Each structure stands twice: as C-alpha cells, then as structure tokens.
Amino acid sequence: MNNMIELSTVTRSYHRGCERIRAVNEVTFSVAPGEFVAIVGPSGSGKTTLLNLIGCVDKPDSGIVKIEGEATNDLDEAGLTRIRARKIGFVFQQFFLLPTLTALENVQLPAVFLRNGDRSARATELLDRVGLSSRGYHLPSQLSGGEMQRVSIARALINEPKLLLADEPTGSLDSANADIILATLRHLNAAGLTILMVTHNAELAAKAGRIIALKDGQIIASA
C-alpha cells in the first residue's frame, strides 16, 4: 500500500540578501495512511515550509514529494489543483480567510471549487463542531484570532480530505478550546483521516501517534 506522504531528500531554500537559507534541508520521511503525526521544533526551524511543500502550495528546489504515491514535482497546475482540492485539507498558520466572505461562506469555499453542490448544511455542522455555531454570519474582521483559526479548521474539513495539514491549529486558542479541537482531530483520525500537525505545545504533541522534531530545516528526532 502507498504511503500517504513520502518525502525523499527534499530541500527548499530561500534567499535572504546574499545569504541562502535552507528552510527545509534534505528531509526524508514518510507517513502511512491513518497516522497522526506531530511536527515540533523551534521558530524558524522550517515547519511551515515543510507543510507548504506537502500541501502543494510550494515547490521544493530538489527532492521528491509524493502524495498517495503520486510525485507532485511532475504535476502541472491542473494536477496540483486536483490534489489541493480533493486530497488535502490545509489549516494555515495565518488562516488565509477571504475578508469579504462570512465564516460560513469561507468554510464552504473549497466545496465551491470542487463543484460539490450545496454544502451549506455541512458547513454549518462543521462550524458547530468547532464551537462557532453563533458566528456563521460574521466576517473574518469581526472574529478573534482563535475564532478565525477554528473557521479555517472547519474549512479544511469541508471536502472530506484524506490528509489534514494543520499548522499550529490551536496556537491562538485557550486550553478549553484547544482540547475541543484536539478531540475533534483525534475523532477524525480514528475515522481514518491522516493528520500532520505542527505544534509548539509539547502536551499536544504527546497525544499524537508520532513526533517529528525539526531544527534548522532538518529532522533531529523521530519517535
């Protein structure tokens, strides 16, 4: 059976002035279907960069990223779009909600692009699940950071992806709400969803099935 995620010697570097920073440096690892993996590491260690590479919103300079056995390096725009829309739910660190859409509409947005019919009922249900049933008609500008974070989690789940990439999904939440989100993620994981979650919270990471620790763009520990 194919791995859900497979990375081999993936490198992504940025120029800062004349300096070249390897944000992700020859990283190799794989995630089996149904796993719940936490990625930890200090700020700037390359966690977001790594997630972007897996989520097909960034491209590596070298190395191969495979999603369900499909190498994304070779895919054209249409292929990447298909993977982003069908296979992956992405909770971005900065949410990336559309300012003109209400919470409910933001949650539905990926379904619109998938021509998935009217998903407003499911969107309402998802908002309910992340504890935001009363905020459906609010614009992002009318929401707190934690609320926006939960909207973006609901959005990541609307198309029922196989893989959830979550960049600090509880970073802006109090412990009560963080617990709700974690419980939701574990529940989804139990139902078969593969989860790759970045977190600073050691307690949260401990509840994942596996922890990958990054430092300076490289894996320093995997357990």
Add this chain to the structure above:
Amino acid sequence: MNLLTLSLKDLRRRRTRSALTVAGVALAAATLFSLLSFNSGYRLALQKEMSDSGIHMFVSTEGCPMEAASLSLHGGEIPKFLPEERVPAIRAAPNVRAATSILIFSVPGEGKRVDLFYGADDEFPKLKPHWKLQGSWFTNEQSIVLGAEAARVEKRTVGDKVFFPELEAEFTVSGVLERTGSEDDGWFYIPLKTAQRLFKKEGKLTGVGVNVANVERIQQTKEALEQIPDAYVVTAQQMMEQILKLIGSSKTLMFAVLGIALAIAVLGVLNTVLMSVMEKLREFGYMRCVGASPLDIFKIVLTETVTLCLLGGALGVIVGALGSSVADQLIRQVLPYAPAGKMVVFDATMLVLTLVVTVGIGALAGLYPSWKASHASPMEAIHNE
C-alpha cells in the same frame, strides 16, 4: 454559494467604483442604442415621408431635377421652369393616375421668417389622400389653404383673411390642414393661377408631381415621361437614395463619436476590473490554495466584468429609450436633411443588439484582467504575508 456569488461579492465590496463604471458603460450603451435605433428608424421615416408626399415622381425641366424635387418638399427657388403646355402630355402618359402642376416660391416675410408658397391646382388633394382638411380646398382665386403649423403661426382659421404685405395680396382661408407631422404642415397653399400671376411666372411651373397607378411600373413610366420635350424626371426612390447619400457623412461622424464613447467605456471597465484584480491577487492566491483552478478564478473575474457591462447595458437601454426625443432633436441638428416624422424608433432587435455589443466588448475588456487573476500564484500569496 457558487462562483457567481463570489463575483457579485466583489462588485458589492466596491460600490462606488462599480457604480461609476456602470454609469460609463450605460452612457456608451445609451449612445449605441440611440444610434442603432436612429439608423433603422431614419430610413423608415424617410420612406414614410416620401409615400406621404404622394408624389411618386417629379417632372421638372432641364437643370437639376433633384433640386427641383427637393424643393417640392422643402421650398426654395430655382431659376428654370417647365412650360405649362407639357402638362396634358404628362397626364396622358401610361400609368399616370394624377398629375399636379406646382409652382413653388419662398418669400422673405417679417423678421427672419420665410414664407413658403405652394401654387397648386385642384388635382393636388388627390395626391394627398391621407390629408384631413378642415374647411375645403380652394373655392376661388383668392383662397388659401394653411398647413397646420402655418395656421398656428398666422393664428388664422377657416373663413379668416390673411394679408401678405410682401406680396401685397390678401387671401381668405378656405381650409386648414390637420397636423400631418410632415413638411406639409408649414406651407401656404394658394391656387396655381394666382401664384403664377403674383410671382409673374404665367404659363410656367416648378414642376409636375406625378402619382402612378402601379408603383411597380415606375421605371417604365419614368422612361415614357422623359420622351416629352423639356421633361426631366426624378423618382421618389432616387431622391431618397440621394438623401441617404447626403447623410452618409453625418452618419459616419455619429458612429465615430459612438466609437469613442465605446472605447472610453471599455477602458473604464478595463481600469476598474484590473485595479480590483491587482488589489486582490493575494485573495485569488488563497483561493488557489484551497482548491480553485486557474479557470475558476478566470470565470470569477470575467463574470464580474460581464455583470458590470450587463448592468450598464440595461441602464443604458432604459436611458436611451427615455431620452429618445432628446436624441431625435440632437441628431436632427447634425443632419443635412431630416424627415419630419420620428427618426429614433426602438425595436427589440436593437435592444438585444445593444446588450450583445455592450456585453461582448465588456467581456473583451475583461479578458486581460481575468487572465491576470487566473495566474495569481498560491506560493506568492502565502509567502508575502
């Protein structure tokens, strides 16, 4: 929610800008609609005027028969005249139903006014079956029939006397014409003999108006009439073509103005949509991150553009329809010859054509911004935070 919702959201976000763009498009669409309506209405109005004049052919003498013929509609003077003795031959020609001898004069009256006199015989009313006459045609040599407009200006009605100082002649109004909406309204009709005497043109005619029995045989009739010495014939059809040729250049000018209006509208749409696309490149990038294809983004922006143009086009058609009499007046002023009837005539075809053209060129203007937006990069969107 669907792609259309996303497009409309964006238009609503920038209300003022959208409204101004719609206004620009509406202006161009109104111009387009009016000119298209004019273009189709003008020919009809001209045709109606020609058929209302009841004169299928105009026989005059050597010189410029076209000029003589247009005199019969508008007034003015020509130096050459047709001898009256040709009239029986004209009447006798095959297919001629009625022929009326005409002597036309325009005389400067009080102030800037020009009085138009139509010396006509008793055949004349036969060529005007649609005329509604209050009173009667000439009852004696000093009778006068007034066109509706002439009657209004002179403030005279049936039975009144009219004195023309410039002619030193007094007439009694035997009839007043009901308004026809054509050139006929402005004339003073006086008996031919009286006109010939007053203007010292005994035995002479400006021409003879001919009404034929069978319109399809006009060409043969024309050829027959041209056998008569001194006779030059011009048909209503020829006149109309001449007039259409005459207004050709005015039309070119009007359509040039239209072209400019359309170009400005297109640039306005392009500017509005391109600006909003540039402001939202990052948002399009976010959409790409959550599964939008380049084509989705393209459609969103193009729909936005088309909606702007459709709104503008609809508004323009309404404005054009409401302002049709204004348009009629404006166009009348630039034309060398305008028929008296309404020229700007609306029909559904023109309405649809206007909308199609507006939306079509609007969509064209939206192609580049849509293409630009569809190339919004998800990577740039998430990196330049």
